[in-house]
Amino acid sequence: MDQYSCNNCGKKHDITPTIWKCECGGVLDLVRDIPRINVSSWNHYPNSIWRYFESMAFADNSKTWETITMGEGQTPLIVLDSHEPNVFVKVDYMMPTLSFKDRGAAVLMTKAKELGVSKVIADSSGNAGTAIAAYAARCNIKCDIYLSEETSPKKIAQVKAHGAMIKQIQGTREDIAAAAQKAVEEEKAFYASHVYNPFFYEGTKTYAYEIYEQLKEVPDSLIIPVGNGTLLLGAYLGFKELIENKLIEKMPKIIAIQASNCAPLVKAFEKEEEKADPVSNKGTLAEGIAIAAPARSKQILEAVRKTNGLFIDIKEEEILSARAKLAAKGFYVELTSAVNYAGYLKYEKAAEEKIIIPLCGAGIKSK
Ligand SMILES: *Cc1c(COP(=O)(O)O)cnc(C)c1O
Ligand SMILES: [Zn+2]
Numbered sequence: 001m002d003q004y005s006c007n008n009c010g011k012k013h014d015i016t017p018t019i020w021k022c023e024c025g026g027v028l029d030l031v032r033d034i035p036r037i038n039v040s041s042w043n044h045y046p047n048s049i050w051r052y053f054e055s056m057a058f059a060d061n062s063k064t065w066e067t068i069t070m071g072e073g074q075t076p077l078i079v080l081d082s083h084e085p086n087v088f089v090k091v092d093y094m095m096p097t098l099s100f101k102d103r104g105a106a107v108l109m110t111k112a113k114e115l116g117v118s119k120v121i122a123d124s125s126g127n128a129g130t131a132i133a134a135y136a137a138r139c140n141i142k143c144d145i146y147l148s149e150e151t152s153p154k155k156i157a158q159v160k161a162h163g164a165m166i167k168q169i170q171g172t173r174e175d176i177a178a179a180a181q182k183a184v185e186e187e188k189a190f191y192a193s194h195v196y197n198p199f200f201y202e203g204t205k206t207y208a209y210e211i212y213e214q215l216k217e218v219p220d221s222l223i224i225p226v227g228n229g230t231l232l233l234g235a236y237l238g239f240k241e242l243i244e245n246k247l248i249e250k251m252p253k254i255i256a257i258q259a260s261n262c263a264p265l266v267k268a269f270e271k272e273e274e275k276a277d278p279v280s281n282k283g284t285l286a287e288g289i290a291i292a293a294p295a296r297s298k299q300i301l302e303a304v305r306k307t308n309g310l311f312i313d314i315k316e317e318e319i320l321s322a323r324a325k326l327a328a329k330g331f332y333v334e335l336t337s338a339v340n341y342a343g344y345l346k347y348e349k350a351a352e353e354k355i356i357i358p359l360c361g362a363g364i365k366s367k
Pocket of ligand 2: 023025
């Protein structure tokens with residue numbers, strides 16, 4: 001049976017509705033046998049992330065997802081500019097709630113439903129909250145979302161529209177997470193955290209599976225925005241499983257992007273540290289990656305290093321110009337997503353290098 005294990009002390013834990021971290025404070029990971037990937041089974045499933053259902057940590061006969069899915073996944077992979085045929089964008093803003101968070105939220109809420117929970121709590125800088133609220137509504141599960149008073153009004157309106165209760169907290173992103181975690185403990189609720197809950201990564205790993213299917217090979221590099229690292233760690237996990245199944249031979253290089261004004265991981269990477277020390281967020285237009293103390297920093301740094309990857313940080317003025325340049329090519333992304341393109345523009349790529357840039361949040365959602 002699948003279990004959780006603590007990334008810090010190694011202790012094993014059963015998967016229950018209330019567990020979300022180890023007593024020692026460490027984050028949890030799923031421990032399970034290497035999933036066997038049976039490519040010929042994919043066509044037995046709807047055209048969505050659920051093509052890869054058999055590689056996810058669910059019982060073989062589980063059908064819960066069928067009533068919860070909104071068709072998330074299988075987002076387009078498009079050549080950005082015909083002059084550069086090796087540079088692709090993966091248009092993850094074409095998701096039910098307009099960001100990549102639906103990959104994780106659909107899987108996480110499916111698990112919550114299977115565990116029989118009646119209420120979930122989550123904290124978010126915006127998009128994770130909208131995704132969890134939408135899928136909680138699909139599941140008929142009550143939902144409280146903790147967010148900042150400064151979150152984009154459109155994201156707040158979307159959370160509200162799905163019937164979730166909004167808890168607006170004054171303070172830093174870390175204060176908001178702490179308020180949610182306190183409520184989780186007090187109410188013995190399920191913490192539907194995209195950061196802490198390992199099932200979220202069972203969802204974001206489909207990003208790698210889709211790229212493998214769409215490109216029919218492994219890209220040389222992946223540009224990935226990083227706040228808490230949920231897309232980065234999911235993509236890494238997905239490519240790792242593809243390698244373990246001998247479907248591919250190499251891991252793409254991860255080029256991780258942060259905003260200069262809130263870049264704890266860039267700093268730790270440069271100083272060759274194992275974990276990131278918290279920084280103070282100096283304020284950035286990229287609200288979705290403004291995470292001063294990422295809980296999984298050790299895993300993120302490890303993943304980037306193992307792929308021979310690197311970090312790039314982006315200045316505020318580069319964010320606005322990158323968004324304008326993308327819009328001029330037809331793609332209107334939210335400011336947080338514009339950092340990805342800004343990172344690509346700064347990256348010194350090799351000739352013919354195959355690169356994928358995620359467009360993972362819709363422009364219509366942010367300032
Ligand atoms: C959540 C989010 C990110 C950052 O993801 P992390 O999991 O925090 O690393 C980047 N872009 C968009 C559009 C997001 O919604
Ligand atoms: Zn522990």
